[in-house]
Amino acid sequence: MQDSDNLPNDSDIVIIGGGIMGTSIAFFLSSETELDITLVEKDSIATGSTGDSSAILRHHYGDQEIYSKMAWWSHRFYRRFDEKTGEAIAYEENPLVRFANEDTPGGTYAQDGYEVLSDLDIPVTRYGSEELPDQYPMLTGVEDYDFGISDDEAGYSDGADAANGFDRAARRNGATVITGTGVESITVDDGAVVGVETEDGEITCETVVVAAGPWTPRLGETVDVDIPISVTREQIIGTSRKSLRELC
Numbered sequence: 001m002q003d004s005d006n007l008p009n010d011s012d013i014v015i016i017g018g019g020i021m022g023t024s025i026a027f028f029l030s031s032e033t034e035l036d037i038t039l040v041e042k043d044s045i046a047t048g049s050t051g052d053s054s055a056i057l058r059h060h061y062g063d064q065e066i067y068s069k070m071a072w073w074s075h076r077f078y079r080r081f082d083e084k085t086g087e088a089i090a091y092e093e094n095p096l097v098r099f100a101n102e103d104t105p106g107g108t109y110a111q112d113g114y115e116v117l118s119d120l121d122i123p124v125t126r127y128g129s130e131e132l133p134d135q136y137p138m139l140t141g142v143e144d145y146d147f148g149i150s151d152d153e154a155g156y157s158d159g160a161d162a163a164n165g166f167d168r169a170a171r172r173n174g175a176t177v178i179t180g181t182g183v184e185s186i187t188v189d190d191g192a193v194v195g196v197e198t199e200d201g202e203i204t205c206e207t208v209v210v211a212a213g214p215w216t217p218r219l220g221e222t223v224d225v226d227i228p229i230s231v232t233r234e235q236i237i238g239t240s241r242k243s244l245r246e247l248c
């Protein structure tokens with residue numbers, strides 16, 4: 001990891017943000033091109049959403065076939081992360097089931113996803129109501145659902161593991177990673193990007209990749225680009241199986 005003393009004066013590409021998006025982009029660009037890559041992160045690697053992620057690797061996204069295709073490709077990469085990057089990550093396969101009732105929005109979503117995965121030959125199983133209690137004996141109440149769709153080869157990992165793995169592999173490939181330095185603005189001249197202004201000085205470059213997650217609109221404002229992302233605060237409840245049964 002490099003600090004701001006090593007801030008380069010120029011770079012072919014500056015990536016803003018060291019979450020899973022920024023670090024993976026740094027890894028792939030540094031693996032597949034000879035370009036100078038600089039990633040600038042205001043805090044530490046994976047301190048945004050990536051560090052809080054449940055990192056579930058699923059393929060069922062309702063009728064959104066493009067998501068299913070991207071998720072399947074990515075999941076195959078994560079399965080071989082060690083071999084591809086030289087870095088180990090936490091990884092476990094575990095089917096992900098979605099229980100649903102016919103003629104409801106949730107039922108339509110679940111059935112659409114089943115059809116998309118079937119068409120793409122991604123392992124998926126549809127269980128009828130009568131099969132659910134035998135299939136999921138650890139859960140009470142499943143018999144109340146009309147059906148369940150199991151994303152059979154889903155899994156989960158760890159967002160911080162993956163981002164830090166991409167970061168280390170990108171640096172081994174020659175990328176420069178600066179942490180603890182925020183980018184204040186993107187600089188343009190005559191309509192073209194010419195650099196970024198950081199808290200510790202300017203880096204000139206012709207290409208900027210903004211991978212700043214929910215902070216992206218603030219950077220867009222610096223070049224008069226409105227990026228329609230709004231941030232919401234969500235609540236997460238963690239339960240054990242026992243307490244889940246008690247809740248039901």
Ligand SMILES: Cc1cc2nc3c(=O)[nH]c(=O)nc-3n(C[C@H](O)[C@H](O)[C@H](O)COP(=O)(O)OP(=O)(O)OC[C@H]3O[C@@H](n4cnc5c(N)ncnc54)[C@H](O)[C@@H]3O)c2cc1C
Binds near residue numbers: 017041043183215
């Ligand atoms: C609780 C939770 C659970 C989730 N569960 C799942 C899941 O199970 N499966 C799944 O696929 N997804 C899940 N997600 C979503 C997933 O985590 C995010 O989509 C993903 O991490 C986004 O990555 P990112 O790199 O775009 O953004 P981030 O991880 O937010 O990274 C953006 C980075 O940019 C940096 N930054 C911002 N502004 C600047 C600046 N001006 N200068 C320099 N750096 C800057 C930030 O510090 C941050 O590190 C979950 C998210 C949360 C919060």
